[in-house]
Amino acid sequence: MKITDVRAFPVAFPLDTPAQDATGVWDSWNTIIVKITAEDGTFGYGEIGPIHGGGIAIFKAMVDDKLAGMVLGEDAFDRERLYEKMLGRGTSSYALGQKGAIVSAVAGIDIALWDLAGKSLETPVYQLLGGRVHEKIPAYASGFFGKSGRPLTPGECADEAKGYADEGFKGVKMKVGFGHRQDLLNLEAVRNALGPDLGIMVDANQSYSYHDVMKIADDLAAFDLTFLEEPLPINDLDAMAALTSAVKVPIAAGENYYTRFEFRDVLVKRAVNIVQPDIIHAGGIAETKKIAAMASAWNVPLAPHIHATVGVAASIHLLASTPNTLAAEYITSGGSYKLRQALYGQAFMADDGWVSAPDEPGLGIHINEDALERFCPAGMK
Numbered sequence: 001m002k003i004t005d006v007r008a009f010p011v012a013f014p015l016d017t018p019a020q021d022a023t024g025v026w027d028s029w030n031t032i033i034v035k036i037t038a039e040d041g042t043f044g045y046g047e048i049g050p051i052h053g054g055g056i057a058i059f060k061a062m063v064d065d066k067l068a069g070m071v072l073g074e075d076a077f078d079r080e081r082l083y084e085k086m087l088g089r090g091t092s093s094y095a096l097g098q099k100g101a102i103v104s105a106v107a108g109i110d111i112a113l114w115d116l117a118g119k120s121l122e123t124p125v126y127q128l129l130g131g132r133v134h135e136k137i138p139a140y141a142s143g144f145f146g147k148s149g150r151p152l153t154p155g156e157c158a159d160e161a162k163g164y165a166d167e168g169f170k171g172v173k174m175k176v177g178f179g180h181r182q183d184l185l186n187l188e189a190v191r192n193a194l195g196p197d198l199g200i201m202v203d204a205n206q207s208y209s210y211h212d213v214m215k216i217a218d219d220l221a222a223f224d225l226t227f228l229e230e231p232l233p234i235n236d237l238d239a240m241a242a243l244t245s246a247v248k249v250p251i252a253a254g255e256n257y258y259t260r261f262e263f264r265d266v267l268v269k270r271a272v273n274i275v276q277p278d279i280i281h282a283g284g285i286a287e288t289k290k291i292a293a294m295a296s297a298w299n300v301p302l303a304p305h306i307h308a309t310v311g312v313a314a315s316i317h318l319l320a321s322t323p324n325t326l327a328a329e330y331i332t333s334g335g336s337y338k339l340r341q342a343l344y345g346q347a348f349m350a351d352d353g354w355v356s357a358p359d360e361p362g363l364g365i366h367i368n369e370d371a372l373e374r375f376c377p378a379g380m381k
């Protein structure tokens, strides 16, 4: 069945209040929704990104000027072959590289092809991925973004944590990287608010040094953390591996690694205890499934980075069909949460801290294309 149309919709969702983590501040949530249509009119949606702080025109150009031409006229079911055509060795996208942004762009097309295939076969994507392993997946609430250019106070952290516990989440992930004193005060406030039984994860967004973490490693361990995410610059795998073997808190990373080749190096070096590929960064559904399978050979669980719209649906189908699933990241406080509600309503909402893959064909989402038009940035219509 031939692919007859490929479209990339740029979307920018303005935030009421600028959000912050240890890497910076942003005032809108940007992404690209990909729509691929086949000759019989069946279509599927994918997602590229997300990109806070700009850059969506670059990703749109990657699709419009390069990747669309590589898949138009091809068989929509040939997902593996098309992935290799777009990203494999010696292909015509080679000049755009085999790491980084181009992988995100390819992921958007790959996810759309999975959605399309599922709709065409009247089968949910998780069935195409091997069937259901998990009826439901524990979701942890991820948030604690700073407001208006400053990190949260301990009191604000405690209030946010209590809100998540009231919604039924079994764990929360908070931002750190704002100085040891502030980080530990915020962490203490959250542990006191949650009590001893709920999980706490912390995300440093690469802002610590090896010695920073060693200085506070015992303090962190005392809070019984589920994991510490991206403590160090992610490309220093030797330092990550040394840290992982030196501290009691499990180390997690993955949102900034692309393709199975980078994850191979992470796993061979035993640089993490938990892998966190983002399906819309790491190469799409099949590539992330391969990363999960490879991690299982090291007995490393999968807790993917999920900060997306269509990517939420793709991630949950993957998690439902994957044995080494640990948990789903679930963001309710960011622009991506409001944007996905605008795009496809209440699907994939957490229920008492659990998420599950629906039995509808494809990804099981129905995109409101009026919302794609509404949130298209001025100058890109």
Ligand SMILES: [Mg+2]
Binding pocket: 203, 205, 229, 230, 255, 305
């Ligand atoms: Mg992170």
